[in-house]
Amino acid sequence: MKKGMRKGLTSYGDERFSLFLRKAFIKAMGYSDDALERPIIGITDTFSAYNACHRNVPELIAAIKRGVMLAGGLPVEFPTISLHESFAHPTSMFLRNLMAMDAEEMIRAQPMDAVVLIGGCDKTVPALLMGAASANVPAILLVTGPMLTGSHRGERLGACTDCRRLWGMHRAGEISEQEIEQAGAKLAPTAGTCGIMGTASTMALMAEALGMMLSGGSTVPAVHADRLRHAEASGTRAVALAAENLTPEKIMTPAAFTNALRVLLAIGGSTNGLIHITAIAGRLGIDVDLQEFDRLARETPMIVDLKPSGRYYMEDLHKAGGSIAVMRSLSSLLDHSCLTVSGRSLGDNLQAMESDWKQDVVRPLDKPLYPQGGIAVLHGNLAPASAIIKQSAASPALSQHEGRVVVFESLEDLAQRIDRDDLDVRAEDVLVLRNAGPKGAPGMPESGYIPIPRKLARQGVKDMVRISDARMSGTAFGTIVLHVCPEAAVGGPLALVRSGDRIRLDVDKRTLELLVSEEELQRRRAAWKPPAAHTGSDRGYLKLFIDHVQQADKGCDFDFLRQEQSSGRAPV
Ligand code: FES
Secondary structure: OOOHHHOOOOOOOOHHHHHHHHHHHHHHHOOOHHHHOOOEEEEEEOOOOOOHHHOOHHHHHHHHHHHHHHOOOEEEEEEOOOOOHHHOOOOHHHHHHHHHHHHHHHHHHOOOOEEEEEEOOOOHHHHHHHHHHHHOOOEEEEEOOEOOOEEEOOEEEOOOHHHHHHHHHHHOOOOOHHHHHHHHOOOOOOOOEOOOOOHHHHHHHHHHHHOOOOOOOOOOOOOOHHHHHHHHHHHHHHHHHHHHOOOHHHHOOHHHHHHHHHHHHHOOOOOHHHHHHHHHHHOOOEEEOHHHHHHHHHHOOEOEOEOOOOOEOHHHHHHOOHHHHHHHHOHHHOOOOOEOOOOOEHHHHHHHOOOOOOOOOEOOOOOOOEOOOOEEEEEEOOEEEEEEEEHHHOOHHHOEEEEEEEEEOOHHHHHHHOOOOOOOOOOOOEEEEOOOOOOOOOOOOOOOOOOOOHHHHOOOOOOOEEEEOOOOOOOOOOOEEEEEEOOHHHOOHHHHOOOOOEEEEEOOOOEEEEOOOHHHHHHHHHHOOOOOOOOOOOOHHHHHHHHHEOOHHHOOOEHHHOOOOOOEEEOO
């Protein structure tokens, strides 16, 4: 197998000339012949001045390079797409697959014997792992790390559960315009990813459980010196990974995905984690079975006390022992034999790390925060393929609920009507938002956290049953049913619901039913017309997206990017 600069030569029809030309150009970077004979370690540079979650990437790259060179390799960073949640129109999920394609093709196109992936903000970790899985070059993941908490008028704040909580108070008239602006300046006080159990933290912990990150790396705060040491160690280890040819497919096995799914449930992780891990698994031909995932959910207690389901922040989890404390507590439910990027098994890694001291952020299995995993999978005539609910962040009083439906046709309709005083809505109603799924929105935005109508918010209503084919930020909370499949835009039953119908949700029974007769639904189905095509969907990336994006239960990856040949199921 060709290595280093000899890998993947540009096609000129003369290999020796291709190598000669490549070396001639790279020498303009000032490298010596000795350097160019070393193992080459690519480093994805996901810095962007739009992306504060990745503000520390330049210093992480410096530390990774140090580690690579200490081990005798040549580090070469290269740019990739960088995605920040609030700087991606219409939604970062629309661009996740583009970033995954960029990562895959640039890892494959450029000569590198191993690659260090730097992710952080929500979509970046899944995109990089999807790309690395498909490129199947030895890869090790590093995250930028969680940000520290801020403080406003003596109250501790963390992005972005508190962003939503404070905004809810502002909508209800409890916080003035001036105060919400002041609080906004304190919500994200340092570099790094959201400091609660949002999607970024969830993906970091899952990636470590999957075996793609060195032990303990998922929870070290972005601004701690330990994060730089972790980066250096990742660079050093990447050189060994290249020598061992330890490729992602040898690490990301069905058993490893099962470990990651266990961790997702035990940490009360973001619902987005399920979509992303399904997409990563799909790149290796592994199917995530949602029925089996729900079985896992019933036997995996939630043990981490972090917002939005609990009380604490990521920096508290780190002080409490971080990912190691989580996985040690979960130890009896994990497969210890899974190989990791360290070259050792997960079990060996856990034994080698210290983490047992008195703390109350990570609970023992027999004293959980919630008796089941954070996410439950629902089925019924409204969600024949599936829907999910983050039960740990839902109101117990609403987990069995029947109510009259108020339908919002689209995101625009929602924005226009939700705050009108003449909106016919009551606290016990069920709010339905449709045409907000992968094809419908497009990109399946995080709009499933439908705001409480202003007139009810002013009366003190804090939660209602809300149902959509959209996603929800991992930082949000409430009795919110998401990822209804198939989505309304492709004719799923959500498209047939009318205001005034009744819906019954029963989280214990895992059911979601539209209480309308099958004959009436048939009549509505016959009269249904798909929504008008999105402007601009006749060309470019939007066309590619609309033509090929899969439903949420398949991870929203493009159909042609999945590995066709099956190599197993998870959970096992
Ligand atoms: Fe980047 Fe939350 S916005 S992790």
